[in-house]
Amino acid sequence: MTDSKSQVGAKIGKRERLIDAAMRVFYEQGIEKTTIADIAAAADVPVGNVYYYFKTKDQFIEAVVAGHAEVLARTVAELEPLPGPAERLRAMIRGWVEQRETAARFGCPFGTLATELDKRADGFRGEPARVMGLLVDWARGQFAELGRPDAAELAIAFVAAYQGISVLTNTFRDPGLMVTEGARLERWIDELAGS
Structure with a gap:
């Protein structure tokens, strides 16, 4: 007899692998392709098993969009302990710069997805x-915490x-x-923060 807890764990693991694979493959190939x-194949899950978790490509897209929101939430949570808003903004910039090789090949992971999805009628x-x-x-x-009355405009510019x-x-x-x-943005943050 199998342990139902381990079956649940296996299902969660396989679903997460499929979402991670979809995030990667959509980013590298685009949704349409x-x-x-x-x-x-990217998740190393038999294609017949996929339909247990996701019936359509749109269900994958929903999970991938939610996955990007989770990645952003984790990133923001990791930056929160930094001493102030200027440090958090600079750390976000450094994170973007660290991904430069991937960006050179595929662009922004979420920006490219958003652009592709915007082409759909819905x-x-x-x-x-x-x-x-x-x-x-x-x-x-972050800009509001710096005391900037133009925080909304600065956020869009950032x-x-x-x-x-x-x-x-x-x-x-x-x-x-x-x-x-990235270096220019860090100097900009320093100027705005009065550093």
């Missing part, structure tokens, strides 16, 4: 905008700078662009 069989029900809004809201909070440099880094396949822009 990706098949459920591609995701199954825009995926605004979910990409909601998740991108989480980053904008976090940045607005996220736009990252999204823009991700596109350029990817277009020119030049990770150095991300390094240069």
Whole structure:
């Protein structure tokens, strides 16, 4: 007889593997080019088993969008103990710069997904905008904590700078662009913080 707890654990593990694989394959290939069989292969799950967890590609997309929100939430939680908003903003920038090689190949993990989903007639029900809004809201909070009355505008500029440099880094396949822009953004944060 099998232990039902271990069966539940196996199901959670397999589902998580499928979501992680979908995040990676959608990022590297794009949604339109990706098949459920591609995701199954990347997760090392028999394609017939996939349908137990996900019946459609849209269900994968929902899970991937939620996965990106979770990644952002974890990132923000890891930055929270830093002493102040300028340090948190600079740490976010450094995290982006650390991903420069991947950005040079594929762009921003969530920005590329959001752009692709926006091309759909339903825009995926605004979910990409909601998740991108989480980053904008976090940045607005950091700038507000710096005492900036223009925190909302600065938050948009902060996220736009990252999204823009991700596109350029990817277009020119030049990770150095991300390094240069990261340094400029850090100087900008220092100026805004009066450092």
